[in-house]
Amino acid sequence: xxxxxxxxxxxxxxxxxxxxxxxxxxxxxxxxxxxxxxxxxxxxxxxxxxxxxxxxxxxxxxxxxxxxxxxxxxxxxxxxxxxxxxxxxxxxxxxxxxxxxxxxxxxxxxxxxxxxxxxxxxxxxxxxxxxxxxxxxxxxxxxxxxxxxxxxxxxxxxxxxxxxxxxxxxxxxxxxxxxxxxxxxxxxxxxxxxxxxxxxxxxxxxxxxxxxxxxxxxxxxxxxxxxxxxxxxxxxx
Numbered sequence: 001x002x003x004x005x006x007x008x009x010x011x012x013x014x015x016x017x018x019x020x021x022x023x024x025x026x027x028x029x030x031x032x033x034x035x036x037x038x039x040x041x042x043x044x045x046x047x048x049x050x051x052x053x054x055x056x057x058x059x060x061x062x063x064x065x066x067x068x069x070x071x072x073x074x075x076x077x078x079x080x081x082x083x084x085x086x087x088x089x090x091x092x093x094x095x096x097x098x099x100x101x102x103x104x105x106x107x108x109x110x111x112x113x114x115x116x117x118x119x120x121x122x123x124x125x126x127x128x129x130x131x132x133x134x135x136x137x138x139x140x141x142x143x144x145x146x147x148x149x150x151x152x153x154x155x156x157x158x159x160x161x162x163x164x165x166x167x168x169x170x171x172x173x174x175x176x177x178x179x180x181x182x183x184x185x186x187x188x189x190x191x192x193x194x195x196x197x198x199x200x201x202x203x204x205x206x207x208x209x210x211x212x213x214x215x216x217x218x219x220x221x222x223x224x225x226x227x228x229x230x231x232x233x234x235x236x237x
Contacts, residue, residue: 023040024135025044025071027071030136030140038137038139041134042134046072046075047112047113047114069140070112079112082111083106084103090102106120187205
């Protein structure tokens, strides 16, 4: 919804960052947005592209489910089955109490998900789980893992991404402040010139400023961004 609204408003941010958000890792996100899905970032659970069995698991998954992706939900479900199977083997029993006791002692290397050794605390949470940075690229989710893993194409660590995001945020805030100050200065300059020349306060000056604002909005929505080659159809969502 955030991305679609940005497209409707004609705003083309360089990055949309959604901590623990849905969308970027989901196939439906790209089916709904097409090329506009590229560039968004999500920090979420995801599979480890460098795990030894990841490629073979993805191939088998795509063969069985050709219209789906191996995403966080399917990856976690697969990993959960492996954890339970490991507990059953260690418990050497089919009794639920024995399996539950074995689950509490789990110390397992994950097969496909991005995580350290799988160990559970008293609340049943994996204490070594990792967040995974994913970005939309060329109509599909591309992964940036934790610092010790590497992306399929480029090596980018989590701190580096956070630093880039913070720099981009500050640049955006500064630029927005400068532009807003220029607008206020232009309004004040118009009032000053009119009053200085004819010595009359123009009470319609604000209305003319608002009229110019509506002209800009009409240009962005009705003309269809003919002047903006980078996003020719943004106003048509």
